[in-house]
Amino acid sequence: MLVAHTVRSCCTGSMTQDLEAPASQARPAAQPRITVGAYLATRLVQLGAPHLFGLPGDFNLSLLDEMLAIDGVEWVGCTNELNAAYAADGYARIRRGIGAVVTTFGVGELSAINGVAGSFAEDVPVVQITGMPSTAAQSAGALLHHTLADGAFDHFVRAYEQVTAASVVVRTATAPADIDRILLTALNESKPVYLGIPADVAVSLVSAANLRSPLEPFGSNARQLQRFTEALRQAVFTAPSAAVLVGPRVHRRQLEPVIRSLAEAPGVYIATQSGSKAILDESHPASVGTYLGAHTRTEAARRAIDEAPLLILAGTIMSDLLTGFFTHRFNPDDAVELAVTWARVGETTFFGIQLEDSLRVLNDVLQDARLDPLASIDPGRPLVAPGGAGTTPLDHEAFWPAVQGFLSPNTVLVAEAGTAFFGAIDLTLPDNSDLLGQPVWSSIGYTLPATLGVCIAEPSKRAVLIIGDGSAQLTVQELATILHRGLTPVILLLNNGGYTIERAIQSPSAVYQDVTPWNYTALPAAFGAADRAVTLTVRTRDELAEALAMASSTTDKAVLIEVMLPALDSPRLLTALGEGLSSANAPVGAGATTLAPA
Structure with a gap:
């Protein structure tokens, strides 16, 4: 469904040719046309990301005018581009989807790059949209403001290549495909992406045909998923119990309902890394709380993970602050590992498997396995206010x-x-x-x-x-x-x-x-x-x-x-x-x- 916008139509051929065509000859209906800026905005609305965080600049004004003409799109003007990138990141995490930040070329996008790098490190699908000088100015190597005055316009897109999963400077001829490919990369990989849109391209007309079908993440490879299921079933059915360590990538993929279902399976403990704390309500009987290696609140909760007969790592990141400075006692190589786009059982890695599917399979297998019931684990009592006079200085x-x-x-x-x-x-x-x-x-x-x-x-x-x-x-x-x-x-x-x-x-x-x-x-x-x-x-x-x-x-x-x-x-x-x-x-x-x- 197209979001409401003034859609312009283009007919091929001159008026003379039209008049001379035989009356009986049926002509195909003209395809609806839409500007590149409006096309991009429509895609963002379809993806549940209608809010644009950013700042205006002369190279993105036409782009913004086109994007804001789409019903439902809302501008969130920020005080600087770094803050806009941070805001888009926070929005995407809680929205469980894409966040969008719009900046101008050079000075604006460089201010935002630290925020986008953080999105890359933490698997947040933010789309950085840069309004660029016109294609004519770029082709001529014009010495424009906001450039390095060297006639080159690819410095900053090359910088963004280091902190995004995909980047492109959009051309009119391929704009719908460019935009869809980049947004699909963000969806599939839970990583930020970069779209550079020259001022003239932003207002150019392209086909709106693709917009009839909303973008959807790619599914898993059926053969690989079958092989993974067989290997996982063998691993689970030979274990007396299991523990699942849930990382922040599960949150990014909106998979909290699957974790809640996993927690109902007999013989399963659920722990979270600090980046995904409370992905399962901490009051749940299967929850052992937040795992931080030697710094886990209680020894019992730590041992539930470190000594698990079968440990499943779901969307985890084994970084210093998420492992208690590498004080975990389990060997990740011995665990079943479910990543965003692949899964591993033992020494076999199955590529082309989305985390949504591997977690679904895990849930089905654990429900069928009906492992031995586990003893209750106290992950640590809530903090209790200490005694002392109310006038005591705070600490x-x-x-x-x-x-x-x-x-x-x-x-x-x-x-x-x-x-x-x-x-x-x-x-x-x-x-x-x-x-x-x-x-x-x-x-x-x-x-x-x-x-x-x-x-x-x-x-x-x-x-x-x-x-x-x-x-x-x-x-x-x-x-x-x-x-x-x-x-x-x-x-x-x-x-x-x-x-x-x-x-x-x-x-x-x-x-x-x-x-x-x-x-x-x-x-x-x-x-x-x-x-x-x-x-x-x-x-x-x-x-x-x-x-x-x-x-x-x-x-x-x-x-x-x-x-x-x-x-x-x-x-x-x-x-x-x-x-x-x-x-x-x-x-x-x-x-x-x-x-x-x-």
């Missing part, structure tokens, strides 16, 4: 239990890399909640613009952002967009006077660990939105409790709570992992440890 020991008590079902908890993320991992999230973070790319400042994307993608859930002062100073301008769009997240800004995670690694008193002091609670007023937010600063346990109670009852405004914490204080996991972070950065021969499975 992490008091802060995180208070947050645990504040969270309610249907929440998206957004936790910034560092102190916030490591504290959030130890929380037990309420049912139907998500944890959004960036444990692989870990670019500080990501989460505040990502919260914008989260609020737009899933307005039925309330976003709760926990971010440090150092991180906030990178991207806090996007708070203005959040407020002026009438969005109502709760923001807990941890003010500890600098980069606590870096202090935990090395040189805690170094001058570069400090950040300039800001009046954070004055930011909504500075952004011209004082009436759209409630702001507080808290220093004691009682003040925090009162502020969180206020946040719970305030749903028509954003809430910004500045939480004053000691500079060198940190949550449990950050303290435990600080040694691993420090060791990873130590020079060879200076006491560095080998980062390998324990």
Whole structure:
């Protein structure tokens, strides 16, 4: 179905030829035509991604005009291109689909490339759309602004080739095929892609015929899927029980319902990596919580994975922060592994198998196998608020239990890399909640613009952002967009006077660990939105409790709570992992440890 747009028709042949044609000769009806910009926008609407995050620039204005002429497309203007890329990433994660960022050539797309690189590292299908100079200007090697003044226009698309799964500079003659191929790559591989669209191409007319059929991800190779099923069945039916370690790629592929079904199979434990925490409600009997190697909250939960008779890795990423700095005791080579586009059982790899299909097969096999029932495992009790006077200054020991008590079902908890993320991992999230973070790319400042994307993608859930002062100073301008769009997240800004995670690694008193002091609670007023937010600063346990109670009852405004914490204080996991972070950065021969499975 075509989205409403002014569709122009072109008839072949001149008027004279038409008049001279025999009356009895039937002519084929003219195919509907649509501009390239409108074609792209229609595809995004069909894919459930009607929001465009970005900034205007002279090379993308015609493109934007064409895209915004499509019914349902909505512009989300951001304060800079990096923030727009972060917002599109957060949107895509919660929407479980594609996010789109639109920039101008050169200066705009280079500002966004860090955000797109993060999407690549964390398997988020963001489409970077760059408005480029006209094909004539490029062919002539014109020395235009926003270029390197060398007559070359391929520098930046080549840069994007390093951080995207596919890229193309669109030509009018092949535009529908170019756009469809690139978007299908994003869908199939859960990776970002790049579309460069010259200004003249954006307004050129192309056939709209392809738009009659929405894009769909490719299926698995039937023969390979059959062979995989046979190998998996043999592995499962010879094991007394099984454990499934679920990674963030399952979340990217919208496969939470399959995990919930897996959890109902007898004899199956489910653990998650921190990048996919709460993909299964943590209250479920089969859930053993978040697995972090030696830093898993309880020994019983750790052993459920490390000592599983049969371990299945589903969409996992075996990186440092997701394995507790490689302190996992299982050998990944011995596990069944389900990746986005392939699967492995023992030493045999089956290519051309989508994660959707391999997980479906796993579910069918486990339900049929009816493995031995497992003993209940306590993954770790929720944090309990410590005793002590309510006027005691805040620290992490008091802060995180208070947050645990504040969270309610249907929440998206957004936790910034560092102190916030490591504290959030130890929380037990309420049912139907998500944890959004960036444990692989870990670019500080990501989460505040990502919260914008989260609020737009899933307005039925309330976003709760926990971010440090150092991180906030990178991207806090996007708070203005959040407020002026009438969005109502709760923001807990941890003010500890600098980069606590870096202090935990090395040189805690170094001058570069400090950040300039800001009046954070004055930011909504500075952004011209004082009436759209409630702001507080808290220093004691009682003040925090009162502020969180206020946040719970305030749903028509954003809430910004500045939480004053000691500079060198940190949550449990950050303290435990600080040694691993420090060791990873130590020079060879200076006491560095080998980062390998324990």
